[in-house]
Amino acid sequence: MDDGVSTLVEMIGISKSYGGVRACREVDLTLRAGEVHALLGENGAGKSTLMKVLSGDVTDHTGEIRVGGRPVRFAAPVDAQRVGIAMIHQELDLVPGLSVAENIFLGREPRTRLRTVDRRAMNTITRGLLDRCGVRLDPRRPVGELRTGEQQLVTIAKALSLDAKVLIMDEPTSALSPVEVEQMFTVITELRREGAGIVYISHRMDEIGRIADRATVLRNGAVVEQFDARDLTAEKAAEAMVGRPVQAMFRTRTVEPGEEVLRVTDLVVTPRRERSGRREPDGISLNVRRGEIVGVGGLLGSGRTELLETLFGAGPPGTTRGEILFRGEPHRPRHPRRSLAAGMAFVPEDRRIAGLALDHSVLANTVLSIVDRIATAGVVPRAREAGKVREVVADLRVKLGSVTDPVGTLSGGNQQKVVFGRMLLTEPALLLLDEPTRGVDVGAKAEIYALLGRAAEQGIGVLLASSELAELVGVCDRVIVLSGGRSVRELDTRHAGEADLLAASMGEGGTAMAVETGAGAKERAPSGLRGARRRASAEHATREDGA
Amino acid sequence: MSLSTQDTETKAGRRDVVASLFRFQSLFGLVAVFLVAVIFSPRHDGELLFLNSDNLFNVVRAVSEIGIMAVGMTFVILVGGIDLSVGAVLGLAAVGSAVLMVESDFGVAAAVVIVLVIGVVFGFLQGVASAVFGIQAFIVTLAGMQVARGLARMWSGGQGVPIAYGDGPGQAPVTFSLLGERTFNGLVPIPALIFAVVAVVAIVFLRTSAFSRHVYAIGGNEKAARLSGVPVTRVKVIVFCIAGGLAALAGIVHAGQLNQGSPNDGFGYELDAIAAVVIGGTSLMGGHGTVTGTVAGALLLGVLNNLLGLHGVDPNVQLLVKGLVIVVAAGLQRLRPTT
Amino acid sequence: MARRRAVATVLTMAAALTLSVACGTTSENSGQNQQAGGxxxxxxxxxxxxxxxxxxxxxxxxxxxxxxxxxxxxxxxxxxxxxxxxxxxxxxxxxxxxxxxxxxxxxxxxxxxxxxxxxxxxxxxxxxxxxxxxxxxxxxxxxxxxTTWIGADNVEIGRTAGEYVAKTLLPNGGKVGELRGLAGSTPAKERGDGFRQGIEGSGVEIVASADGDWLRDKGQSQADAMFKANPDIQVVYSHNDPMAEGAYLAAKAAGKEKSMKFIGIDGLPIPSGGLKAVEQGRLSATLIYPTxxxxxxxxxxxxxxxxxxxxxxxxLDTQLITADNAATVYNEANS
Missing domain, CATH: 3.40.50.2300 (Response regulator)
Structure with a gap:
């Protein structure tokens, strides 16, 4: 691209192989001062590798990196930081036991004259950094006590403290609430005004539409297309990423709901020990019928995950009040094992932490929940087991080399399918899903939605918790909105759109600013993501905002 | 398998070679040590002392107790735990065998059953403390080690209880002395036979049972296992029961071989058992490993001990060599291809 | 597949072991030639x-x-x-x-x-x-x-110690504290019994007895407690030298090492042994337990x-070591 003075970084002909697999092939990428450059691609397309090269994490690559026109060669991330390149990882690399300030200055603490750590200076500087990010946090608080969203902002503050000219953000909003996303966008806007360049990796097209100036799409390690953000639509992006036209994301047809499979009335949980960061159910009522997909919405910390965990018997020990009727019988959630045996299945939020043993085989992971059911006299029949796995692989179209490969070698979407498949093998009547498409690329997302549709058609009731408004509105028949552990609204997605959902999540009395910016986000969201049957009634009522 | 495409098969094939090299590192190590043992075996009148039938008999016999314990240890380590109490439980069981038969006039069968039950119950209590109350296995079994030693001292009066054989009072039934003998034409020591049976049962069990899938799953990702309906607590408790029971079995064998039950028996054996498991390629993080590896690891340690002993290597140097072997084996784990 | 290969390998190994056992040269199992003394x-x-x-x-x-x-x-x-x-x-x-x-x-x-x-x-x-x-x-x-057993008689050693206390250190009778070896071990029992035989009939009396497990530091802490409970102890009889040295340190801490006497057993001719302790005056006597x-x-x-x-x-005979002969015996043993 052009060699203007404003070019911060040029990556020329970058290639990198892992074993025989080429993760990057001859990739060119430029980053100009003051721009947000979106990097798109399915999982495994080479985005992360490319950024690891840029941040000095991967060093045995070919090709050239120029910073400010001068060729550089990094031996370690420190070298990259020295020339002003900082990466904010998807997995937050913070030490939970250390304070916010200690984390930000880890390894380069300011010293007093006596060579002791100058805590006062550290805390003062940290406070300034946090102010710039628009968060009010005590710099002395241990990071482990913070919510994920707050932690994310701390990592951004850390990057700011490095005086980074180039900031690499890998899915920075995946754990943020809408309000926090706005704060982060404010920071990004300011950074851009100061002349920094930002590489922004995300799967959320609405965000990219809002803040990116340019977008580069990678597929199989190579650049397939570059867009001006202005011309970018979700369809174009998805097509470039997948390499073929993508069918409609969301399902379009609702099956006629059958009998009621779950009814929850005034559910209140009092945990035996209060745990920070958790919001246990505090008055939740809802019902799910067979063939129905019911969404659970609400802001971060509204208690979505906690509700599902409680129903499944995976929550912390405590007393439960209220009534849970499952398949017409009173259900006392005690242990996941009992819930599964009763016909209730659960796909947890983070498959890496709670879903899979990543270095165990696809086979072992897939049959885990039924392995003792199919066993005769305690012995697992190999043939039957393999048959079950083949069934899952075929039904869910899991892409893999061999079922004996570690499940961690699969892409995120295919990993998620394995978790799904494991649960479907238990032949559940009710499927509880927590953020089933987080960290999953567009193609796999569509497949998972289709899968949900098929599950519903087979008469399974689905309860889907998600932070993605588009997903809730696009996939669910109804959405239960939680706030502070209570169910506050129920929306029918035939009549309500994302804006209604957000408004309901904030509460009718929520701050006007929050509602407006939230709706603003919606305003810019590319139209292609929306299902045909949704009518976003509030869409035109909101005023333009943001970039 | 049938699902793989040709392209990935060749790639996977190459990876398989490396992976299997690592999966069987303990076996390769064993073969290597065996060969080294043969090559460097001291000779006497042209005879390779290592291959002397008596000597091989000694090697497998000496390995049996550690081996039996290490099999139990493998289960515990597979779920990501550790059991430091097995050496002390061995001592408790040895004392128990001696006292029950010599002082309380129990028959062999009754004494063996009671001692095994004691071992299992001991494991059960540790399992409950660790799995139900959530105290770290390291701490629980560290405490358990002290408790078992204390019990053994109290039961024995602080002294080794010698086992004399005969029919009279104060004598153990002669059957028990079989543990010190050989069978199959004097070729196989009884303790080695017991070890072999334990190992084969464990290998088959770990390969085929649904229970073992749960064991591996817990070690691989405990949270995921729980959410997938694995009865995590129950499996963990059972695993500690297995370790306790096998340690007790090793204690019975110990008493039978040495004709005595002493409260100091098995001192430090837990570390040898852990070493055998680790050399056998089982990850201390849990989720990966085999009993086959553990058996190989135990044999490897035994052959090494024997070779060093036959050469009359200075006992202090022997410790150094064994330390190095453990570090090298553990270091090889780090080279294992990651996924 | 891979697992099956593993099994095969193990079986092969096992077979190899068995085979080498079977083919291995059988050593003289002729055995039972009781040595009748010739x-x-x-x-x-x-x-x-x-x-x-x-x-x-x-x-x-x-x-x-x-x-x-x-x-x-x-x-x-x-x-x-x-x-x-x-x-x-x-x-x-x-x-x-x-x-x-x-x-x-x-x-x-x-x-x-x-x-x-x-x-x-x-x-x-x-x-x-x-x-x-x-x-x-x-x-x-x-x-x-x-064929033969060579050793010393611990009862005899204890008795010699007792007699030395009764005749030389406390001829007019007095109070003794005993630091015993590991409870349940034979030498501890024998050295204790022998000592009691040695003082029998004299005015010497054992007023306190504690287990020091043969260890110097344990001996020190036990002696410390013993001196507090029985401030009138005049002589400490210890089942080995290290515990006697521990008792000496405890007495020194209480400021009474000059007024008390300490006896140990073993008398090893090494720099940290009982011979040197006697020579340097910390112990009054030790009895050689020959190696x-x-x-x-x-x-x-x-x-x-x-x-x-x-x-x-x-x-083997024991030998009473006092300040008179400690240096000589040490030098002889190391010549």
């Missing part, structure tokens, strides 16, 4: 070359380390002898293996200082029945399947080179 068949006279296997129970104890050293030194004077040492590190099972390794290596004589009696009886008998002369040191084994290392090599010489018989038991 000259050993191992005896080839002064022209032969002999390997001594020395199986030590635990070299971490200074007494046993000195035993090894004495054997090494004595064997150096006999050109026909080479000695191999093994250390069982206080583990009976390890000592059994050590002896078995010696048998495999076809040693000509076994010297063993057993960790405990019963567990080692059968392996010692195995060696003896193969015609290998067995010299047992310090602790005995059960039965009589050994029997030199005597063991002499016995081996008789059996193998002279083709002579040795007595079944050989009890």
């Amino acid at each position: 000259p050993s068949e191992k005896c080839e006279g002064p022209d032969g070359e002999y390997t001594i296997g020395m199986s030590q129970a635990n070299r971490a104890e200074p007494y046993r380390e000195r035993m090894d050293d004495d054997i090494r030194a004595a064997a150096e004077d006999v050109p026909q002898f080479t000695v191999e040492f093994a250390d069982a590190q206080q583990d009976n099972a390890k000592q059994v293996s050590d002896v078995e390794n010696f048998l495999t290596r076809q040693i000509d004589v076994l010297i063993i200082s057993p960790n405990e009696a019963t567990p080692l009886t059968s392996v010692v008998a195995k060696a003896y029945n193969r015609g290998i002369p067995v010299i047992v040191l310090d602790r005995k084994v059960d039965g009589d399947a050994y 029997a290392g030199k005597e063991a090599v002499e016995a081996a010489e008789k059996i193998l080179i002279d083709c002579a018989e040795v007595p079944k038991e050989q009890t």
Whole structure:
């Protein structure tokens, strides 16, 4: 691209192989001062590798990196930081036991004259950094006590403290609430005004539409297309990423709901020990019928995950009040094992932490929940087991080399399918899903939605918790909105759109600013993501905002 | 398998070679040590002392107790735990065998059953403390080690209880002395036979049972296992029961071989058992490993001990060599291809 | 697939082991030649070359380390002898293996200082029945399947100590505190019993007794408590020198080391041993508990080179060490 003075970084002909697999092939990428450059691609397309090269994490690559026109060669991330390149990882690399300030200055603490750590200076500087990010946090608080969203902002503050000219953000909003996303966008806007360049990796097209100036799409390690953000639509992006036209994301047809499979009335949980960061159910009522997909919405910390965990018997020990009727019988959630045996299945939020043993085989992971059911006299029949796995692989179209490969070698979407498949093998009547498409690329997302549709058609009731408004509105028949552990609204997605959902999540009395910016986000969201049957009634009522 | 495409098969094939090299590192190590043992075996009148039938008999016999314990240890380590109490439980069981038969006039069968039950119950209590109350296995079994030693001292009066054989009072039934003998034409020591049976049962069990899938799953990702309906607590408790029971079995064998039950028996054996498991390629993080590896690891340690002993290597140097072997084996784990 | 290969490999290994066992040269299982007391068949006279296997129970104890050293030194004077040492590190099972390794290596004589009696009886008998002369040191084994036992009489040592206290230190009677060895161990019992025999009939009385487990630091803390409860103790009788040194330190901390007397047992001729402690005035007396290392090599010489018989038991005399003879004995032992 052009060699203007404003070019911060040029990556020329970058290639990198892992074993025989080429993760990057001859990739060119430029980053100009003051721009947000979106990097798109399915999982495994080479985005992360490319950024690891840029941040000095991967060093045995070919090709050239120029910073400010001068060729550089990094031996370690420190070298990259020295020339002003900082990466904010998807997995937050913070030490939970250390304070916010200690984390930000880890390894380069300011010293007093006596060579002791100058805590006062550290805390003062940290406070300034946090102010710039628009968060009010005590710099002395241990990071482990913070919510994920707050932690994310701390990592951004850390990057700011490095005086980074180039900031690499890998899915920075995946754990943020809408309000926090706005704060982060404010920071990004300011950074851009100061002349920094930002590489922004995300799967959320609405965000990219809002803040990116340019977008580069990678597929199989190579650049397939570059867009001006202005011309970018979700369809174009998805097509470039997948390499073929993508069918409609969301399902379009609702099956006629059958009998009621779950009814929850005034559910209140009092945990035996209060745990920070958790919001246990505090008055939740809802019902799910067979063939129905019911969404659970609400802001971060509204208690979505906690509700599902409680129903499944995976929550912390405590007393439960209220009534849970499952398949017409009173259900006392005690242990996941009992819930599964009763016909209730659960796909947890983070498959890496709670879903899979990543270095165990696809086979072992897939049959885990039924392995003792199919066993005769305690012995697992190999043939039957393999048959079950083949069934899952075929039904869910899991892409893999061999079922004996570690499940961690699969892409995120295919990993998620394995978790799904494991649960479907238990032949559940009710499927509880927590953020089933987080960290999953567009193609796999569509497949998972289709899968949900098929599950519903087979008469399974689905309860889907998600932070993605588009997903809730696009996939669910109804959405239960939680706030502070209570169910506050129920929306029918035939009549309500994302804006209604957000408004309901904030509460009718929520701050006007929050509602407006939230709706603003919606305003810019590319139209292609929306299902045909949704009518976003509030869409035109909101005023333009943001970039 | 049938699902793989040709392209990935060749790639996977190459990876398989490396992976299997690592999966069987303990076996390769064993073969290597065996060969080294043969090559460097001291000779006497042209005879390779290592291959002397008596000597091989000694090697497998000496390995049996550690081996039996290490099999139990493998289960515990597979779920990501550790059991430091097995050496002390061995001592408790040895004392128990001696006292029950010599002082309380129990028959062999009754004494063996009671001692095994004691071992299992001991494991059960540790399992409950660790799995139900959530105290770290390291701490629980560290405490358990002290408790078992204390019990053994109290039961024995602080002294080794010698086992004399005969029919009279104060004598153990002669059957028990079989543990010190050989069978199959004097070729196989009884303790080695017991070890072999334990190992084969464990290998088959770990390969085929649904229970073992749960064991591996817990070690691989405990949270995921729980959410997938694995009865995590129950499996963990059972695993500690297995370790306790096998340690007790090793204690019975110990008493039978040495004709005595002493409260100091098995001192430090837990570390040898852990070493055998680790050399056998089982990850201390849990989720990966085999009993086959553990058996190989135990044999490897035994052959090494024997070779060093036959050469009359200075006992202090022997410790150094064994330390190095453990570090090298553990270091090889780090080279294992990651996924 | 891979697993099946693993099984195959194990089976092959097992088969190889079994095969090598089966084909392995069978060593002289002819066995049962009880040595009836006549000259050993191992005896080839002064022209032969002999390997001594020395199986030590635990070299971490200074007494046993000195035993090894004495054997090494004595064997150096006999050109026909080479000695191999093994250390069982206080583990009976390890000592059994050590002896078995010696048998495999076809040693000509076994010297063993057993960790405990019963567990080692059968392996010692195995060696003896193969015609290998067995010299047992310090602790005995059960039965009589050994060539000779050399050691000291702990009861006698205790009695000598008692008599010394009754006659020399407290001729007019007085109060004694006792620091005992590890509870349940034979030497602790014998040294205690002997002492009581020695003071019988005199005015000497044991007013306190505590277990010091043979350890210096344990001896110190026990003595400390003992002095607080019985401030009128005049003499401390300790079952070994390190505990006596511990008691001395405890008395020193209480400011009464000058007014009290301390007796130990062992009298090792090493810089940290009881001889030096007596010479330097910390202990009033110690009783030598001989290591029997030199005597063991002499016995081996008789059996193998002279083709002579040795007595079944050989009890070594103890020696009372006081400030008068401590330096002389030390120098003699290390000359």
